[in-house]
Amino acid sequence: MRILLKYIVAVAVALAGYTATCHAQFKEEAFQQTYNEEGTYNPADTADRLFNFKEYIGGLAHKNTIKPGVMFAGSVVLPGTAQIYNKDYWKLPIVYGGIGALAGTGGYYLHQYSRQKKAYASWEADKIKFEDTYGNNTYHTPAPVINHQYKTTGTWLMIGAGLVYWGSLLDGVVCYESERKPDPGKATLYSLLLPGMGQIYNGELYKVPIYWGGLMISTHMLMNNNRNYKRFKRIHNEAASKDPNYTAQISEETAKWYRDVYRRYRDYSILATVALYALQVMDANVFAYMHDFEVSDDISMSVEPAVIPPNNAYAINPAPTGATNSYGLRVGLTF
Numbered sequence: 001m002r003i004l005l006k007y008i009v010a011v012a013v014a015l016a017g018y019t020a021t022c023h024a025q026f027k028e029e030a031f032q033q034t035y036n037e038e039g040t041y042n043p044a045d046t047a048d049r050l051f052n053f054k055e056y057i058g059g060l061a062h063k064n065t066i067k068p069g070v071m072f073a074g075s076v077v078l079p080g081t082a083q084i085y086n087k088d089y090w091k092l093p094i095v096y097g098g099i100g101a102l103a104g105t106g107g108y109y110l111h112q113y114s115r116q117k118k119a120y121a122s123w124e125a126d127k128i129k130f131e132d133t134y135g136n137n138t139y140h141t142p143a144p145v146i147n148h149q150y151k152t153t154g155t156w157l158m159i160g161a162g163l164v165y166w167g168s169l170l171d172g173v174v175c176y177e178s179e180r181k182p183d184p185g186k187a188t189l190y191s192l193l194l195p196g197m198g199q200i201y202n203g204e205l206y207k208v209p210i211y212w213g214g215l216m217i218s219t220h221m222l223m224n225n226n227r228n229y230k231r232f233k234r235i236h237n238e239a240a241s242k243d244p245n246y247t248a249q250i251s252e253e254t255a256k257w258y259r260d261v262y263r264r265y266r267d268y269s270i271l272a273t274v275a276l277y278a279l280q281v282m283d284a285n286v287f288a289y290m291h292d293f294e295v296s297d298d299i300s301m302s303v304e305p306a307v308i309p310p311n312n313a314y315a316i317n318p319a320p321t322g323a324t325n326s327y328g329l330r331v332g333l334t335f
Contacts, residue, residue: 068183086175098161106154106155107158109150116147123144184285186201187201187288198280198281219273222273226269233259235255239251240252301331302334303332305329308327
């Protein structure tokens with residue numbers, strides 16, 4: 001239970017931090033000289049504000065508009081605020097009811113499973129102590145029952161709560177109304193929440209199999225390398241323990257070598273997976289921003305004769321007296 005809660009908190013913090021940095025890294029005005037809106041520049045500022053709490057509260061009160069990244073960052077910390085900004089109030093009971101009911105019930109089952117494990121561990125310690133004290137006498141206290149189904153049920157319920165939380169974030173981005181089509185902020189958040197969705201939003205469906213294929217391969221390699229790493233780590237520990245019952249043919253040195261190799265491969269797989277995930281997020285933002293970039297289809301080349309008179313304006317040595325015009329060709333490109 002504690003490990004699961006740590007993962008949930010870590011993901012929430014990472015999403016909040018990532019949305020803050022996205023505003024700085026993937027600006028819609030990334031190719032302009034200034035990022036400040038007209039009339040809002042303050043010489044004392046050295047960078048745009050990543051998150052304006054006053055602006056966010058004003059957006060929830062529908063007094064002003066906020067960017068999708070600001071709305072998303074607020075929803076990460078306080079689920080349901082995106083639905084308030086989008087005026088989808090009827091969704092709030094679904095969000096809070098779903099998260100609360102699933103997380104509460106899942107926590108109850110996991111707590112019961114933890115209590116049963118502690119009771120069994122206490123019984124086992126008492127049994128060992130009794131046998132050490134009274135020898136072969138039978139310990140008549142029955143062993144407490146551990147219902148492993150509680151752990152399975154609780155885990156799945158917590159996963160369901162996480163899916164409702166993720167769905168509330170995605171719903172907020174989908175229902176966000178933007179005058180720009182496609183909106184770079186929405187495209188970025190789409191790919192952040194679901195790899196490839198930003199490319200679908202941009203109308204670049206051909207990229208989805210590329211990114212999904214790369215992520216599936218890197219994830220498969222990550223799981224395979226991690227499984228082999230754990231396997232040879234266990235073998236190395238058994239070989240290093242000098243247990244006389246250890247009869248495997250793999251020596252301690254060989255197991256250590258394979259353990260280190262698969263650990264290195266596992267780390268490479270993690271880097272590849274993270275890099276591909278980040279790449280598809282950046283791709284969605286950049287191509288959404290460049291969607292309206294005008295590229296003329298009028299590409300032509302012209303060749304014509306040219307007369308080049310002597311010109312002393314930029315010459316190091318002046319033209320000799322009596323110099324005449326030079327003749328050649330002039331090539332022009334239009335694109």
